[in-house]
Amino acid sequence: MSSRVTICLLLLGFASIVSATEPSLRPGGLAMIEVGDVGSTRPQVQMNGKPVLVMERDGKWLAAVGIPLDAEPGTLSITVGSDERHFSVNEHAYREQRITVENKSYVEQSQEQLDRIWSERKIIDAVLTSFTDKAVDGLSLAPPVPGTQSSSFGYRRFFNEQPRSPHKGMDISAASGEPIIAPRAGEIAATGNYFFNGNTVLIDHGQGFVTMYCHLSEITVAEGTSVEVGDVIGAVGATGRVTGPHLHFGTYLNGTAVDPAIFLSD
Secondary structure (H helix, E strand, C coil), X not given: CCHHHHHHHHHHHHCCCCCCXXXXXXXXXXXXXXXXXXXXXXXXXXXXXXECEEEEECCEEEEEEECCCCCCCEEEEEEECCEEEEEEECCCCCCEEEECCCCHHHCCCCHHHHHHHHHHHHHHHHHHCCCCCCCCCCCCECCCCCCCECCCCCCEEEECCEECCCCCCEEEECCCCCEEECCCCEEEEEEEEECCCEEEEEEECCCCCEEEEXXXXXXXXXCCCEECCCCEEEEXXXXXXXXXXXXXXXXXXXXXXXXXXXXXXC
C-alpha cells in the first residue's frame, strides 16, 4: 500500500476532528461563527478588512475566524455583508521560552541581512494574506510528520535573553531526513531558503487557509504545483535559526497564525 493511500485511509478517522471541536476563543485560537443558511450564496465575511473563510456544515454557513495572537480579552467583530457579528475572546497566558543561539547573526543582524529578511518577509506575507475563492470542506489536517508535537505555539520567546516575536507554530520532533507530507490537498504557493526559516514550503488550501513548513533539509515540490494529502513535500532538517533538526509547522487563517493543535488529531 502506498504512503498516500495509507494517509488517505487514516484521514477517514480525522474527518470529524475540527467539526467536532469546540471553538478555541483565545488569542491564536479559532472562532466558528454561524453566518447564514446554506441555499443562499456563500456570504462574504471580513475581519479587520481581511476576507474570512466560510464553509458549509450541517446546513449552515460557518465563518472560520483566526484570532490574532495580540488580541486583547474582550469582544471582537466580523462583518457579514453589511451586518456586524460579535464574539468574545478569553484571556490566555502563554509561557515563556528562552533559547541560546550560538550563531549571533540570528539574534542581531547586519543591514545586509535585514534587507534580505525584509525581502523574504514580503514573499511570505503575500502568501499568508492571499485569498483563493474556492470551496473548503472542513479544516482537519493529517500530521505532516510523525513525532512529538510540542505545545510551544504562542510562547513568548527570548533568544540569548533578548525578547523576540511569539512563536507562531508548532515544533514537531523528528529525525533529519524524515519525509514531510501534505496534510491536505492544496497548491504550493511558495518555496525558498529564508534567513530565519531555512528551507520553507507554504501550501494554499483555499480561502486564506495556509500551512507552513520550515527548517527542511530539502524541498521536493515546485511552486505552482498541486499536491494531494500524503504527497511528500520535503524532509525534516535543521536549516535557518534552529538548535537541532525538527519541523516548524504553522497554520494560518485570514492572515493570522492559529494554533496547529486545533486542526490536528490527538
